[in-house]
Amino acid sequence: MACRLCNSERLRSVLDLGATPPCEKFLSADELDLPEPTFPLHLRLCEDCLLLQIPALITPEDTFTEYAYFSSFSDSWVAHAKDFVEQAADRLELGPESFVVEVASNDGYLLQHVVSRGIPCLGIEPSVNVGQAARERGVPTETAFLDETLGAKVTAEHGPADLVVANNVYAHIPDLLGFTRSLRALLADDGWLSIEVHHAQNLVELAQFDTIYHEHFQYYTVLSASRALATAGLKVVDVELIPTHGGSIRVWARPELVAGEPTSRVHEILAIEEAAGLHNVDGYLELAPRTQKVRQDLLRFLLDCAAAGKRVVGYGAPGKGNTLLNYCGIRTDLLEYTVDRNPYKHGRFTPGTRIPIFPAEQIDKDRPDVVLVLPWNLETELNAQLRHIDEWGGELVYPLPHLHSADLKGGLEG
Incomplete structure (x- = not known):
């Protein structure tokens, strides 16, 4: 196994949870007497770039072609998405001439609020059943996995996006470098990328081990997320600490040529991570x-x-x-x-x-x-x-x- 960010082979064992089935493979009654495949669930840390990761033993196609998770069943999550849309629309001055793309848009829980504001948008959602639920609530949705080809196709057909939203998907992609390039392909040269992902500092300090499962291939600090985004010419310009999923980070990034200097919050959160020991190997071993x-x-x-x-x-x-x-x-x-x-x-x-x-x-x-x-x-x-x-x-x-x-x-x- 080599690091999927920097290709180093210096991977350190952090937590071995044994072998488990994929976490969304819920069984029907007819399947109870059949064998159930399990896969090792072993978290490791790259000693060179400090990306937390597990081996890519199942593919996104195995998990997301038909999916059991519908975001809209959580009232608080829908409210969180509405608040984000309102804040982002005001911050970025989004309107009828803008274009918003959400990657892994699920059942339209977030983009429904973009639609209601009259802002053109598109969801990219690989799960057939979940994407259909989004279309039924009036959210334009492409049923596909995002890759560089699709990113270029969407941009050619709709124009580049002023805002690309990637909430709780950046951990789900084994081809981290290719997916990061795909996000950049969707984005206007003066656009904004917003990523929400569980904060690895909470995983380590609060033992939130249940956030580790086979469809989560990597786990981010602001430091490792910044390094990953930089591989596609994207620079982190702001970070927010948010309470979702037991404590997440909302990372704002822009193309390097327009990014400018990061906000003080970026420096502050990096300093918090460093004080917690997460800018070196030893901090992860507890x-x-x-x-x-x-x-x-x-x-x-x-x-x-x-x-x-x-x-x-x-x-x-x-x-x-x-x-x-x-x-x-x-x-x-x-x-x-x-x-x-x-x-x-x-x-x-x-x-x-x-x-x-x-x-x-x-x-x-x-x-x-x-x-x-x-x-x-x-x-x-x-x-x-x-x-x-x-x-x-x-x-x-x-x-x-x-x-x-x-x-x-x-x-x-x-």
């Missing part, structure tokens, strides 16, 4: 023991619940949850079932652990003692949605950033 503690705390809690005869179910069936379930070895003896708002997942089973997935209403029917939340990054939203389980004395538990229960009458209990 991730493994921190991850082991999360697993031990969660298993101890679930085993105690089982010994006490408590009924424990899950809420949510996100891809990240499947990393947690498989690494911790949690199956139906400790988690009876989980629920999800996405009808696509109903009647299916989680990969590897084979926990059944029901509609969210199942929790109200069964009134379990404990609800374990797998999409823990949506804590504020889910506390509001699930507050009513307190009516029957139910306990709402989050496994990360540390094991804790929600106080549904007020704050949080440790």
Whole structure:
């Protein structure tokens, strides 16, 4: 294995999560007696360019041709996207003469707000089923994987983009250099690129190991993201710390000839990363023991619940949850079932652990003692949605950033 950014072979093991199935390969009932392929999930760090990465053992085509994740099922995520569109439109003075492209546009959760402002736009979404949902809500969508050929074709047909948005996709591409060139091909020479991606500093410091799965090929600090974008002549000019996905960075980049000097926020966040030890190898080596503690705390809690005869179910069936379930070895003896708002997942089973997935209403029917939340990054939203389980004395538990229960009458209990 060589680094996909700088081609160095000096890769250092950071965290080995064993072998797991692809996290979005939810099983039908007919598949439960069939073999299930698993792939190593082993995070490594390039000692030369400091890019965190896993081997590219599955292709995007394996995952995204038909996809189980629809962004619009998270109310807070749709609101986040609307806020971004409003801020970006004002900041960049986007209007009817502008052109916006979103790469990995999913079900139109973001571009619907661009459409409503009368700004011409195009979504590029490889998943057939998800892209169709976007078109049904009036978002122009090209069903394809972005590459340099498609980037040139879109530019030829629509003109270069004033804004290219790539939210939570820059980690999903094994051909990092080619994809970065493709983003540049979409962009006007005076345009703006906005990328949102989970911040590797939170992954390391808060042991957010469940953000590691096979469709996430690399994990970025501002330093490593800047190095990756520079390979296509793009310069980071601003960075925002945002709370999504347990703590992300929104990186703004422009072509080098128009970029100018970066804002003070770029220098400040780089300094924060350096102080955390993430500009050298040693800072990454605490991730493994921190991850082991999360697993031990969660298993101890679930085993105690089982010994006490408590009924424990899950809420949510996100891809990240499947990393947690498989690494911790949690199956139906400790988690009876989980629920999800996405009808696509109903009647299916989680990969590897084979926990059944029901509609969210199942929790109200069964009134379990404990609800374990797998999409823990949506804590504020889910506390509001699930507050009513307190009516029957139910306990709402989050496994990360540390094991804790929600106080549904007020704050949080440790």
